[in-house]
Amino acid sequence: MKKETWKELTIGTINLDAGNSVKNLTGTWRSGHKPEFIADNCIQCFFCWLYCPHFAILVEDEEVIGINYDYCTGCGMCAEECPSKEKSIVMVKEEIKLAEGGTT
Amino acid sequence: MSTLKTLNGNQTIAEAVRQIDPDVLAAYPITPSTAIVETIAKFKADGLITGEFVCPESEHSAMSVCIGSASAGGRVMTATASQGLALMWEMLYIAAGLRLPIIAAIVNRSLSAPINIHGDHSDTMGARDAGWIQIYSENCQEAYDNFIQAFRIAEHLDVRTPTLVGLDGFIISHSMEVIQVEDDQIVKEFVGEYQPVYPLLDTSRKFTVGPIDFTDYYFEHKRNQIEGIENAPPVIEQVGKEFGEKFGRAYGFFEEYRMDDAETCIVVMSSAAGTCKDAIDELREEGKRIGLLKPRVFRPFPDKKIAEALKNMNAVAVLDRCSSPGAFGAPLFTEIRNALYDYDQRPKVVNYVYGLGGRDIRVEHFKEVAEELDKIAGTGKVEKIYSYVNLRE
Ligand code: SF4
Ligand code: SF4
Numbered sequence: 001m002k003k004e005t006w007k008e009l010t011i012g013t014i015n016l017d018a019g020n021s022v023k024n025l026t027g028t029w030r031s032g033h034k035p036e037f038i039a040d041n042c043i044q045c046f047f048c049w050l051y052c053p054h055f056a057i058l059v060e061d062e063e064v065i066g067i068n069y070d071y072c073t074g075c076g077m078c079a080e081e082c083p084s085k086e087k088s089i090v091m092v093k094e095e096i097k098l099a100e101g102g103t104t
Numbered sequence: 105m106s107t108l109k110t111l112n113g114n115q116t117i118a119e120a121v122r123q124i125d126p127d128v129l130a131a132y133p134i135t136p137s138t139a140i141v142e143t144i145a146k147f148k149a150d151g152l153i154t155g156e157f158v159c160p161e162s163e164h165s166a167m168s169v170c171i172g173s174a175s176a177g178g179r180v181m182t183a184t185a186s187q188g189l190a191l192m193w194e195m196l197y198i199a200a201g202l203r204l205p206i207i208a209a210i211v212n213r214s215l216s217a218p219i220n221i222h223g224d225h226s227d228t229m230g231a232r233d234a235g236w237i238q239i240y241s242e243n244c245q246e247a248y249d250n251f252i253q254a255f256r257i258a259e260h261l262d263v264r265t266p267t268l269v270g271l272d273g274f275i276i277s278h279s280m281e282v283i284q285v286e287d288d289q290i291v292k293e294f295v296g297e298y299q300p301v302y303p304l305l306d307t308s309r310k311f312t313v314g315p316i317d318f319t320d321y322y323f324e325h326k327r328n329q330i331e332g333i334e335n336a337p338p339v340i341e342q343v344g345k346e347f348g349e350k351f352g353r354a355y356g357f358f359e360e361y362r363m364d365d366a367e368t369c370i371v372v373m374s375s376a377a378g379t380c381k382d383a384i385d386e387l388r389e390e391g392k393r394i395g396l397l398k399p400r401v402f403r404p405f406p407d408k409k410i411a412e413a414l415k416n417m418n419a420v421a422v423l424d425r426c427s428s429p430g431a432f433g434a435p436l437f438t439e440i441r442n443a444l445y446d447y448d449q450r451p452k453v454v455n456y457v458y459g460l461g462g463r464d465i466r467v468e469h470f471k472e473v474a475e476e477l478d479k480i481a482g483t484g485k486v487e488k489i490y491s492y493v494n495l496r497e
Binding site for chain 1: 309311327
């Protein structure tokens with residue numbers, strides 16, 4: 001993604017590209033751990049969805065169905081907060097990849 | 105038709121506010137600027153202004169209200185002093201970063217501790233890197249004139265940078281002076297209609313104000329901000345000239361007093377410059393070739409212009425009404441000495457800190473400084489680069 005020079009930017013930090021945070025793939029920040037969703041344990045309490053700071057919990061037909069790894073930073077909050085008897089989200093190791101796109 | 109009115113510094117600012125009638129006035133009263141806020145409140149109660157008058161719970165909130173209102177698209181102002189400006193600190197940087205042309209009248213006052221309500225420049229000098237344009241006034245008339253011009257400068261589309269106008273606490277804010285108040289309509293015309301840039305109230309466009317920047321954009325946005333204040337000099341010049349054409353009092357970056365054949369020079373800002381002029385007159389009568397340079401615009405700093413005006417002097421004393429503990433001299437001094445560095449021929453420059461917490465500086469004190477300058481000019485030697493005026497040693 002080509003980034004603007006200071007001369008090309010709009011005055012006063014104004015961002016005319018409203019909603020452009022979808023382009024900011026915060027998943028590229030993940031380093032070493034990612035959450036894994038175990039559907040069979042899930043009680044659909046939505047705590048993970050509530051706590052996730054990056055809206056990375058995937059929901060379909062009003063049910064939690066997994067993780068959006070484009071935006072999940074691997075912070076582990078969902079796994080920590082998940083209250084089901086057997087955890088429905090666990091953190092697992094993943095290989096560190098060098099990011100492409102996204103922000104540094 | 106302009107009229108002569110007897111007003112003190114605070115009232116002159118309030119008078120200009122009434123004439124300009126900004127959309128939003130948000131301020132928290134603090135000595136010695138209280139009367140500005142009080143008088144504006146009275147104007148509002150009497151139906152003399154239409155702008156919203158907001159009295160929030162602190163100066164931090166006052167500047168926050170200014171930022172919100174200016175982002176919404178309003179012409180906005182505040183007034184404060186000392187601790188009040190200090191409490192606005194983090195918001196000052198935000199106003200500048202968002203390029204909001206907010207206008208602030210700052211009644212210059214010392215900073216605690218020890219607590220003191222009197223005039224010095226510690227407050228605005230502390231904010232000198234906040235990104236605001238800074239204009240200083242010698243007397244009530246200049247405070248009125250500068251305040252009116254500030255709107256034109258800050259709001260110019262090339263500039264769009266918040267601007268503060270300083271006037272000395274008590275010495276100016278509370279001293280009555282006969283000033284020329286210009287006609288309401290002509291002042292309104294001079295200031296002109298406000299044109300907001302990307303106002304949030306324009307709901308036909310989608311955009312974000314004040315988003316987060318990471319390491320990949322912050323630097324570019326900061327550079328973009330700097331451009332605004334760097335574009336200000338020709339605008340300040342033009343507005344000062346136009347003001348002169350319209351009202352008969354022209355303004356530049358600084359005033360030179362009896363500088364034509366001067367060999368030594370005292371540099372001092374704001375109210376003390378008035379006293380200094382009397383000292384210069386007396387010294388001139390004694391045959392001394394001394395002049396005064398009174399900076400008006402401190403940010404953006406007119407480095408080349410000041411250096412050109414001073415480069416042929418033998419010795420220059422820069423008087424700062426604030427200290428900069430641990431630094432190599434106080435702010436005005438470091439700027440001026442730095443500006444002269446690239447000249448092969450340049451004067452010896454010394455620094456005096458004076459008037460902290462409202463301590464008087466009188467004609468005899470300027471004469472002491474002049475005597476020291478004579479010595480330096482005669483011997484070419486500087487004994488003390490940094491000293492104090494009227495301090496018990
Ligand atoms: S690890 Fe953090 S970012 Fe990723 S889904 Fe869980 S809460 Fe969201
Ligand atoms: S917090 Fe755990 S149990 Fe609750 S919805 Fe999320 S994954 Fe399911």
